[in-house]
Amino acid sequence: MAVEALTIDVNGRALLLSAERAAFDPLEKALFIADAHFGKDAVFRARGIPVPAGATGENLARLDALIATHRPESVVFLGDLLHARESHADETLAALDAWRDRRAALRLVLVEGNHDRHAGELPARFGVELVKEPYRLGPWALCHHPQTVDDAYALAGHEHPVYRLATRIESVRLPCFRFGARAGVLPAFGAFTGGFEVNEDVRRAREAVYVVAGERVFGVRV
Template sequence: MTTEALTIDVNGHALLLSADRAAFDPLLKTLFIADAHFGKDAVFRARGIPVPIGTTGESLARLDALVTAHRPESIVFLGDLLHARESHADETLDALAAWRARHRALRLVLVEGNHDKHAGALPALFGVEVVKEPHVLGPWALCHHPQTVDGAYALAGHEHPVYRLATRVDSVRLPCFRIGPNAGVLPAFGAFTGGFEVNGEVRREAVYVIAGERVFPLSDRPRSTIAAS
């Protein structure tokens, strides 16, 4: 199944927002992914909560699809690559090792998030560079925690934004991108993550909601900063 990407202009720089819950800079050939939380299912099982196996595999399948679609040279994870110490379970590390073997040429960079500090680093054989926030790359200041950074546009994760759409009889919470004048927040990439409802938080931001295989704007403000094509 093919998902769509919506190209927006952020302060003169193209950024593709993917329905696979990631963003792509075509000039830098870099994917940005927030809050993968790989191994969260293993953490729950280790702590006695019987959740099914397979969420890490589902997330890695979407990551494969993104690599196939965009042919990036690098991936920057905007924090919380792993969920907790128990994410180092064999089932999770084996799945990650198999994925890495398929994409050995990719440069992988992790902007350290709060969960990463507790989970611990992946073994060196995975070849993941760990950096502190803000990590400046081209026009972007890459962060885990949402913030503003002088002289760059900040892209972050951490809050797992979702937007509630409602009718008189029903409602649905959908992952979304928050794109403001100076900073944006990506949706959580992980398949087994909760979400922070941002309906009451949105002010001078454009919101792009993911519904199935599509990304569509709920708002086109602020027009001076954001344009979709």
């Protein structure tokens, strides 16, 4: 089944929300990804937690699917590209190297996040442009930490937002996009990232919420 994207209006600009937990601006031809946390599985294993290998490859395959669908000219990572210093493990760097060789013409920009400062930069051969928040691109102020920015609409990550849907007898927590009047937050892209429940926050702030359920994105507060 094909993964769907939902087009919404954010502060007067069309933004495509993907069930792969990313957003695409068709005018800027830019793909926005928050909290990839590449190499987190390697970090877990290095610290004695026996999780299976392969999460980085799976995440890169999802990224390839997004690129094939949207054909961006740039990918902007909204912080936390790597998880920790152990993310520089040979297996992780080899997977990233092979991916970068296939995508050599693609511009990669990283808005520095808190994990990036601890993990350290990727080697220069990866060609990732490291910038500070807020990074201005078109109408957007691209950040890692959620915030508001004068004269721009801020898009951020860091929070790993999830929204709880419930009936009287059961509930489920789903990754979500949340959008307020001046700022929005994208769900975490990477595996093993966990999530922060935002139901009460978005209710108080009267924000729009779009959840990811399998191959679909749909609005639950719009």
